[in-house]
Amino acid sequence: MAATRKKNKAGRRILAAGAGLATVGALVAALPAGAAQGSAEAGHGNGKGWGRMVDVQLLSFNDLHGTLEPAAGSSGQVTRVKEDGTTEKVDAGGVEYLATHLREARKGNRYSITAAAGDMIGASPLVSGLFHDEPTVHALNRLDLDVTSVGNHEFDEGAAELRRMQYGGCHPTAGCFGEEKGFKPFRGADFPYLAANVTVEKTGRPVLDPTFVWEKDGVRIGFIGVTLEGTPNVVTAEGVKGLKFGDEVETINKYTKILERKGVKSIVALVHEGGMPASGAYNYNCDGDGDGTGEGVSGAIVDIAKNVSPQVDALVTGHTHQAYVCTIPDPAGKPRLVTSASSFGKLYTDTTLTYDRRTKDIVRTAVDSANHVVTRDVPKAGDMSRLIKDWNELAAPIANRPQGWIAADINGRGSTAFEKPLGDVIADAQLEGLAPADKGGAQLAFMNPGGIRADLVYKASGSEGDGVVTYGEAFTVQPFTNMMNVVDLSGANVIAALKQQVSGSNLNAVKILQVSKGLTYTLDMTKTGADRVVDGSIKLNGEPIDPSKTYRVAMNEFLAGGGDGFPALATGTNKLVGASDLDLFNAYLAAHSSATAPLAVPAANRITVVQ
Structure with missing residues (x-):
């Protein structure tokens, strides 16, 4: 005790x-x-x-x-x-x-x-x-x-x-x-x-x-x-x-x-x-x-x-x-x-x-x-500095590995918008990693906004150089190491999940899912409850989501269990468990960026918001 x-x-x-x-x-x-x-x-x-x-x-x-x-x-x-x-x-x-x-x-x-x-x-x-x-x-x-x-x-x-x-x-x-x-x-x-x-x-x-x-x-x-x-x-x-x-x-x-x-x-x-x-x-x-x-x-x-x-x-x-x-x-x-x-x-x-x-x-x-x-214009506490130094030395072989490059800050936690630039990157990483047939055959991906724990910041915090994304920085963004799931969801439940962003337990504190490329819809905040997700506006690659059709949807295990007030996502069947969200994120950074061609800030234009 x-x-x-x-x-x-x-x-x-x-x-x-x-x-x-x-x-x-x-x-x-x-x-x-x-x-x-x-x-x-x-x-x-x-x-x-x-x-x-x-x-x-x-x-x-x-x-x-x-x-x-x-x-x-x-x-x-x-x-x-x-x-x-x-x-x-x-x-x-x-x-x-x-x-x-x-x-x-x-x-x-x-x-x-x-x-x-x-x-x-x-x-x-x-x-x-x-x-x-x-x-x-x-x-x-x-x-x-x-x-x-x-x-x-x-x-x-x-x-x-x-x-x-x-x-x-x-x-x-x-x-x-x-x-x-x-x-x-x-x-x-x-x-x-x-x-x-x-x-x-x-x-x-x-x-x-x-x-x-x-x-x-x-x-x-x-x-x-x-x-x-x-x-x-x-x-x-x-x-x-x-x-x-x-x-x-x-x-x-x-x-x-x-x-x-x-x-x-x-x-x-x-x-x-x-x-x-x-x-x-x-x-x-x-x-x-x-x-x-x-x-x-x-x-x-x-x-x-x-x-x-x-x-x-x-x-x-x-x-x-x-x-x-x-x-x-x-x-x-x-x-x-x-x-x-x-x-x-x-x-x-x-x-x-x-x-x-x-x-x-x-x-x-x-x-x-x-x-x-807690301003930073006061002396650092020496015992805390030593503690951080000791643990950083243990973590350094992993933490300092470069994973990719960015052209500017890509905001996640720090973004006040419903659609966050870093949310687009993460959802795209999940879709890309799980789209192959042997990886799950995903057609779209959802990411919960609360799971994006930080921004990707251009200015270096260490010796790696500006624009370099280290493993430690990527981990800070995606620290849960959630295993990814790909499940069958009816179009009706895809629509229901998007409406649950602004209704049910999320009525008064909306939770807007981050969506992968190709999925678009309109969010009308002048309305109330589920009506905020405009009927008929939800499309995948330009085609309206068909309520009677089955879609392969990628999401982390937390969302797949109905977390954050999304019971419609828990109805998925034919589940395939894939790599972790962090592994997919790092793989995407490596595949889509280099020192000479860093990853640009996404346009964040998948959700049309009416205020």
């Missing part, structure tokens, strides 16, 4: 065990504003810890995704609103800088907790992903992370691998990494992963600890960690095999009651589910006129926040890779803090929780919070 491994932090925090699981207490409702002000005036500790009122610093972040080095291109930038109302892009992120910022932020704070809201690992760049994310767990240990919830990507390799991340041990097939460099065996996370709403189907017990209590000098802050209930829809079936994912609100409220009985009266919920802010700038005023109605953010987190017990005083969220610090009313109508710190270690949130020693509760009227940029 984390409590026994991290003996050097026993004075800072504890795990409260119950029935073999860590438990935490619920927050009591905030004091009336007048009482809170009177208490603060009478005996505020100013963070020193000796008065009645104690300032507890909560530093938080989310969705790191193993991004140890600064992300390239737009993935490594945040948007800032300047005083004159204009915006600017700021380079941000990288754990060498994140460590420096967090360590500086903790100075002068006697009570400081660092927490995260999931997806610390998974979909990671090569320096972490090649080693099954052991490097990232090492980095998080050095960051002094106290606690995190699980996210959906923590299940990419299944429950057994997640437990290995928590408890340590060598990988079951790859073995121990870095033995030739004298690395010690992987010891696992020094912090607890919380998975309150993820249970083992056979036993009904949480797959990992549901709750955690941080304690120092009698100050106790409880944490409950959950991931989105819809995790099975965004992870391969194998990754969530044997697991059940419960409702976020019901789970948090359940453990709030349990933990309240344990005497812990202050809670933060770590929720790997999020929202969409009204602005893309990290420092915009999310609350507008300050009425605490939560109008500055929309999406799944709003309903969760409005229904989670009033005993919970703050929600640290993630999953949507957005930045916001908002207040959303709890079921009692009182404003409650909800935060998210973008992704890839580009921001961290600094929240002050004022703790009343007499009531053992957070004075919610005194809670203050803001997002801060």
Whole structure:
């Protein structure tokens, strides 16, 4: 258990065990504003810890995704609103800088907790992903992370691998990494992963600890960690095999009651589910006129926040890779803090929780919070630099291999368009690799947009030269190594899948599939639901898709299982399993580019969008 491994932090925090699981207490409702002000005036500790009122610093972040080095291109930038109302892009992120910022932020704070809201690992760049994310767990240990919830990507390799991340041990097939460099065996996370709403189907017990209590000098802050209930829809079936994912609100409220009985009266919920802010700038005023109605953010987190017990005083969220610090009313109508710190270690949130020693509760009227940029104008943390250097040296023989050449940036993750230039390249690579009769006979290919994890950036990040795409860069774009499937789909189900992009579970958060060359259609965003995909506009090589005809369709195993809200794609038959998506991507780069004829940016003209 984390409590026994991290003996050097026993004075800072504890795990409260119950029935073999860590438990935490619920927050009591905030004091009336007048009482809170009177208490603060009478005996505020100013963070020193000796008065009645104690300032507890909560530093938080989310969705790191193993991004140890600064992300390239737009993935490594945040948007800032300047005083004159204009915006600017700021380079941000990288754990060498994140460590420096967090360590500086903790100075002068006697009570400081660092927490995260999931997806610390998974979909990671090569320096972490090649080693099954052991490097990232090492980095998080050095960051002094106290606690995190699980996210959906923590299940990419299944429950057994997640437990290995928590408890340590060598990988079951790859073995121990870095033995030739004298690395010690992987010891696992020094912090607890919380998975309150993820249970083992056979036993009904949480797959990992549901709750955690941080304690120092009698100050106790409880944490409950959950991931989105819809995790099975965004992870391969194998990754969530044997697991059940419960409702976020019901789970948090359940453990709030349990933990309240344990005497812990202050809670933060770590929720790997999020929202969409009204602005893309990290420092915009999310609350507008300050009425605490939560109008500055929309999406799944709003309903969760409005229904989670009033005993919970703050929600640290993630999953949507957005930045916001908002207040959303709890079921009692009182404003409650909800935060998210973008992704890839580009921001961290600094929240002050004022703790009343007499009531053992957070004075919610005194809670203050803001997002801060992990700028790259500070000294790098030496221990993180050494860690990255060591793992990069192990990865170098593979990571530095040239795979192809590009003429300019080909944007994927950084593109805001429905049809992404890099999405076209990936879909074409899948079609080309699986079109031969002995490879599956594919006639068209679909690629899920969430599986495109980065951009291909022209400017070299290392010594390979501008325009060169290395294996490491290609891996960062396609890190899942999903096996490709080619299946028979009726034309009716091809049409149904395209309509499911904008209906069903994707009605309010559309997921536009990237399509291979030859497939065209019109997307009319002035309409609603499935009607947005214009009937009769779907064509393959200029011919309308025939609902009664059978087509051979290539897609990764995630989509072939109906992932991302595409049940029509799960109806495929006569399946042939092909090469991995990454192998096909690299093969396409090699076949279609050279130093003298680099791959051009696609026109991205397959989907006609009416706004």
